[in-house]
Amino acid sequence: MNSVPLSASGRAEAGAGDGRPAGSAFLVFSDLDGTLLDHHSYSHAAAQPAIDLLDALGIPLVLVSSKTRAEMVALRRRLANGHPFVVENGAAVFIPEGYFAEQPAGTVARDGYWVRELAAPRARWIALLERLEGEFPGRFEYFARAGEAGIAAMTGLPPAQAALANAREYSEPVQWRGDDATLEAFLAACAAGGAKVSRGGRFYSLGGEADKGEALRWLRAQFAMARGIRHIKDLAAGDGANDVPMLESAGTALLVRAPDRPLPPVRRDEGVLCSDAVGPAGWAEGVTQWLCENGLVTQDS
Ligand SMILES: [Mg+2]
Structure with missing residues (x-):
């Protein structure tokens, strides 16, 4: 765990300047329970410093969970997160209406979101x-x-x-x-x-057959198209077996340690970060390391 104070070294890329989120070339996808949230207390406190770094850099944090939309809407409010999110293990992607300049193809407008359904109702x-x-x-x-x-x-x-x-x-x-x-x-x-x-x-x-990996790949493509960026550098963080398809799909996989079981069984060797700390502290550790490796944060001395 890096105990040196860190600061954002600059925005990942300039924002559009019209109030829309920054046109970031970087994206973070994260599981919730046991990853961003403590397995027992459901607290995200230990992750907050790294969440603040992502905010400062204009890097979207996309929450990807087995939870329902109703559960995730409440959690996003608690986390002050206004980015798209993925519900019920990849069954659907919810994008706040107006988040991108254009409504993505294949989505339906419902309850203030553009919804991409990847599984049967x-x-x-x-x-x-x-x-x-x-x-x-x-x-x-x-x-x-x-x-x-x-x-x-x-x-x-x-x-x-x-x-x-x-x-x-x-x-x-x-x-x-x-x-x-x-x-x-x-x-x-x-x-x-x-x-x-x-x-x-x-x-x-x-x-249905949907999984978190399929949702990640679809949403990443929407970000790339909307921002006119060919290659997005993304990080996916998870602690469980249902995170594996997402962990296999991202540029970098962050395997977050759980107190009571082994790390998620990914098949890849390259681009894998394993946290030492458990849960949200491990999340902060890995996200910060990824930001450092990409030159997005500098260590304050
Ligand atoms: Mg989990």
Whole structure:
């Protein structure tokens, strides 16, 4: 960890001068839980000095998470972040309307955002689960059917947070209540119905094939096009297996250490930074190192 005071050595590139974000040739994509936010306290305090450096340099910080739009909107407010963001593990990219001079092709305008959807909507997975109820009666419960009170009971979340967790647009969490042998048949039936099933702590999540890497590549191309820049230098930071597609897609991958498991299993050898510190402190350490390596910050003596 670099303990020497750092200061921005200049803007990454001059801004457009019309109030729009600077036309940066640099971009940072970051996971939230366990990466920018502490795994237990959800605090980003240890990352704040590096967030300030990115702000000072006009480098967009794009948040990329498994969280829902509703959850991410609240977090972006807390982080004072006005940049595009990626929800539900890459299912959709939300760009604040007017962020770029032109609305990107392939997006729809909705609720003040230009939205690029990379996965099927939640309704598709709810319909699949309704169909499977006949085959596996009473063996599973899912958020849409459980409602807020049921979700609060299943998760232990307070009602307000249960409502946020239920505000999903592209995936559906399922709790299995049957035996292991039947579970295999159920997961196979979900896959046959077109769902990609990922396992979280206590829930399975049904969703489409999108991943964080695809979202990163699409959004990076939009930045390049909007700014008229051929090559963008980007950094992706993550701590988990669901970050690997994003970590493989960026120019530089920052693997952020977790307290209780190994670093994300990337296949690349080049352009990889591994943090020594855990969580947001490791994030700040890696982001700062990347800025130093690119000559964007200087060490104050
Ligand atoms: Mg994470």
